[in-house]
Amino acid sequence: MPRARMKELEPIEILSVLDEDGNFDKELAPDIADEKLIAIFRAMAKARLFDERLLNLQRQGKLGTFAPVRGQEAAQVGAVAAIEASDWLVPSFRETAAMLWRGASLEDIFIFTAGYNEGLAIPDDSNDLPTCVPVASQLPHAVGIAYAQKYRQTGSVVMAFFGDGATSEGDFHEALNFAGVFEVPVVFVCQNNQWAISVPRAKQTRAHSLAQKAIAYGFPGIQVDGNDVLAVLKAARDAVTRAREDCLPTLIECVTYRMGVHTTADDPTVYRDEEEVEEWEDRDPIERLRLHMRSRGLLDDKAEDAMAEELKDEIESAWKSARDTMEGLTDPSMMFDHLFAEPTTPLRAQRNAFEALRDDRKAANE
Numbered sequence: 622m623p624r625a626r627m628k629e630l631e632p633i634e635i636l637s638v639l640d641e642d643g644n645f646d647k648e649l650a651p652d653i654a655d656e657k658l659i660a661i662f663r664a665m666a667k668a669r670l671f672d673e674r675l676l677n678l679q680r681q682g683k684l685g686t687f688a689p690v691r692g693q694e695a696a697q698v699g700a701v702a703a704i705e706a707s708d709w710l711v712p713s714f715r716e717t718a719a720m721l722w723r724g725a726s727l728e729d730i731f732i733f734t735a736g737y738n739e740g741l742a743i744p745d746d747s748n749d750l751p752t753c754v755p756v757a758s759q760l761p762h763a764v765g766i767a768y769a770q771k772y773r774q775t776g777s778v779v780m781a782f783f784g785d786g787a788t789s790e791g792d793f794h795e796a797l798n799f800a801g802v803f804e805v806p807v808v809f810v811c812q813n814n815q816w817a818i819s820v821p822r823a824k825q826t827r828a829h830s831l832a833q834k835a836i837a838y839g840f841p842g843i844q845v846d847g848n849d850v851l852a853v854l855k856a857a858r859d860a861v862t863r864a865r866e867d868c869l870p871t872l873i874e875c876v877t878y879r880m881g882v883h884t885t886a887d888d889p890t891v892y893r894d895e896e897e898v899e900e901w902e903d904r905d906p907i908e909r910l911r912l913h914m915r916s917r918g919l920l921d922d923k924a925e926d927a928m929a930e931e932l933k934d935e936i937e938s939a940w941k942s943a944r945d946t947m948e949g950l951t952d953p954s955m956m957f958d959h960l961f962a963e964p965t966t967p968l969r970a971q972r973n974a975f976e977a978l979r980d981d982r983k984a985a986n987e
């Protein structure tokens with residue numbers, strides 16, 4: 622009649638590679654070519670500049686609501702840098718940096734943010750899902766896609782993103798349970814940015830970490846410094862290998878911070894202290910990588926200025942072509958497209974009802 626500890630419960634690993642001054646642990650760092658590190662820096666800088674431009678245009682009334690990425694660039698780019706083009710990305714609604722790394726066009730994001738569903742059309746050669754606003758509802762889709770990869774033996778893996786708040790949803794638990802039981806090739810990337818709108822991380826769960834939730838579902842969980850792109854990349858590569866070679870899931874908790882507003886419809890000054898934001902500003906993921914790359918001779922003032930100029934030009938020309946494209950977008954029934962390969966019966970009925978209403982109104986106005 623023993624009373625003992627269960628042996629099979631592994632403790633949760635924590636991983637950080639880069640410190641706040643850009644120094645790194647060579648032993649722990651992932652093996653990465655200089656060009657790839659420069660591409661990662663560029664992608665993070667692009668996401669930051671694009672975010673600032675989106676915010677600026679939203680405040681001018683030219684774009685609708687969106688969820689800024691500021692502060693989470695390392696968690697996103699570090700993770701997707703570990704998957705191949707043929708793998709699958711299942712984002713939630715804040716994954717601009719991840720989507721840009723995967724090849725989403727700036728123009729499409731402008732068009733979608735301006736309220737046109739045409740911006741969500743998935744190119745035929747892409748395996749990436751569009752943004753998903755209902756919290757955690759993308760996770761059952763992710764494990765279903767992963768199950769299909771296993772069944773069809775494609776060798777592809779699925780990377781799914783979500784936030785700390787999503788871990789309180791039933792969909793999160795159902796997806797993790799499915800992934801564990803059916804051993805599917807999925808990497809769950811939880812961006813713990815400390816807030817779910819105005820709900821702090823401490824009110825989300827009594828658990829010490831979000832990573833440990835994987836234990837209950839029988840697969841590994843790891844907590845990484847989410848503002849340290851090298852740590853995120855290392856953890857993501859390990860998880861992708863486990864998924865691809867052994868068809869096993871992993872949960873990665875990236876500890877990061879939402880440096881800006883939840884969305885452009887939110888005012889965080891009413892629920893969080895400015896000192897907290899300032900503390901996290903000192904851990905800025907881009908600044909940390911910048912210091913690291915400078916110390917390795919991979920970046921200097923000249924290269925950085927040239928990169929910023931190129932990125933700004935790219936963003937401005939995308940905004941110009943987005944405006945040109947939007948002038949030709951006049952059919953709201955496009956909102957029924959781009960989701961299913963074949964429209965479902967309810968969707969077809971909704972389209973018919975919408976088109977009948979539109980035609981009635983048009984006739985009444987003539």
Ligand SMILES: Cc1ncc(C[n+]2csc(CCOP(=O)(O)OP(=O)(O)O)c2C)c(N)n1
Pocket residue numbers: 715754755756783784785786787788814816817818879883
């Ligand atoms: C099912 C559902 N419930 C509520 C909302 C409203 N909502 C939008 S974002 C959000 C918080 C999400 O927090 P988290 O998962 O931490 O992601 P973050 O916004 O921090 O990236 C809520 C409650 C929603 N979109 N979907």
Ligand SMILES: [Mg+2]
Pocket residue numbers: 784785786812813814815816817818
């Ligand atoms: Mg959150």
